[in-house]
Amino acid sequence: MDFWNRNRAKLAEKRRLRAARLQKKSNPSSAAEYQEKCKEASRTYNAKRLLAFKKREKRAEAAEVKHGRKEANRRQDQRETARDYKVEYELMKSGAEDAFRERVMHAMWNPAPGEYRIQFSDGSYKYFD
Structure with missing residues (x-):
């Protein structure tokens, strides 16, 4: 059309x-x-x-x-995350390294003296004095 x-x-x-x-x-x-x-x-x-x-x-x-x-x-x-950090910090301070290693995937010393660097199982880091 x-x-x-x-x-x-x-x-x-x-x-x-x-x-x-x-x-x-x-x-x-x-x-x-x-x-x-x-x-x-x-x-x-x-x-x-x-x-x-x-x-x-x-x-x-x-x-x-x-x-x-x-x-x-x-x-x-x-x-829960804050509780986990607190437990890991208490374990680290008390020096119970075996329990600490069971709880955390990697625990490493930081290059600066007297400072902990923790790598959690999810890959994140947390620094403690």
């Missing part, structure tokens, strides 16, 4: 829609039906919007709970 035929088809569709609108305005019973259909459509639309809003709200609450759990787990990990 070339441009002129497409344009002619669009114009015919517009004319048809305009004629239908004018007929609805002139015919009171069809106008009332049309208004009723519009009201029904708006009711269903609003109901769908409300349902979508409730779903989004529920999803947001679930995300907050999940985030709270993640945060609690992160804090717990931090506490």
Whole structure:
């Protein structure tokens, strides 16, 4: 279909829609039906919007709970890590080197005198005086 035929088809569709609108305005019973259909459509639309809003709200609450759990787990990990550091430091200070080596993957002297450098099993280092 070339441009002129497409344009002619669009114009015919517009004319048809305009004629239908004018007929609805002139015919009171069809106008009332049309208004009723519009009201029904708006009711269903609003109901769908409300349902979508409730779903989004529920999803947001679930995300907050999940985030709270993640945060609690992160804090717990931090506490456990701090506890591990403290235990390793106490073992190192007490001189219980066998237990210390069991607890830590590598225990090495640092080049600076009187300073410990500990490499934990995850590869991170911790320095102690």
